[in-house]
Amino acid sequence: MMKRPHELGELRQDPITEKWVVLATGRGKRPDDFAGDSKRHSFNAYKTPKYKDDCPFCNLGKFTQEPDVLRLPDDPERWQVHIFGNKYPAFQPHDELRHWQVGPYRAAEAVGYHEILATRWHNQFGGYASEQLMAMEIEALVLRYRQLQIKQSVNYIQIIKNQGPEAGGSLEHPHHQIFTVPVLPNDISDLLHGTERYAAKNDQKAFTIILDFEKSDGRRIVWENEDFTVFCPFASRVPFETWVLPNKSNPHFESIDSSQQRSLAEAMRQALGRIAVGLKNPAYNYYIHSAPCDDNGFVCDDRLFGNFRWHVSILPRLGQWGGFELGTGLEINTMAPEEAAEFLREQKVPEPVE
């Protein structure tokens, strides 16, 4: 095996998407340098009140929301998380999908569901929420996913979280967003085709090879339990990019049972808690990449799922793209994932808020 010849920067390729990143660690940044933003020090989950009168997701009497589609526990008094339609949806819900051809071009109606999962209390930020609450959020996401995936217009479901203003989180109150789209999104198409291409070339599943290698190498592993591995990917696109990957091959997030949901909550708390403490509460985005959910043949081909494995990608927002990144699509990452993982391994997960 070729080793790195000398201490220059390094180009690294993601084996699935075949996309390159630039690892420019020669700039000499230490993990602590990323936690240096003084604005972030003022954020304190323990001093944030449980309820804020001027928050639309706290004061549901004053700021009326769309009706709940799901509550856990399913009780008007005791509920802890709820899901409801976004007041300002990016897509309009509609059960049917109409699509057509214009000469060489394909088009379809932009139909879809755009929903919010919010916690009951304002201070239950990711990494600071209890494991029980995080498990309840995951259970609610799984249950709603199963309800949405059978709708004719739903081909793909994207679950995301934007935490902090730099990550597009316009409201501080902890919430996930659920989007459904009638087409196969570009990045999912890249992942599915990438895993197929990899399997055809290597006669093995890419995620199996990656996980086996990461576990034996160990340098990029942050934390693991029986069901999940938390690690910083080899071709990390941003400093401290962190993935939560199931240990068993499974393309479908919504298929995880209640024991795996609790296990995922534990892994997410470990990942988010270490990022929050180590990097002083940075803004971040995370998203769940899962297999498409449809069989209507418009955009998906079921044969593409077999080699895919669902996972969560967490991307702290510690820098901004410049012209080089926009012009080339090559991301310049100034923190080696090996160093990022070592730093995150050393952090202590915070006590949950009351």
Ligand SMILES: [Zn+2]
């Ligand atoms: Zn609130």
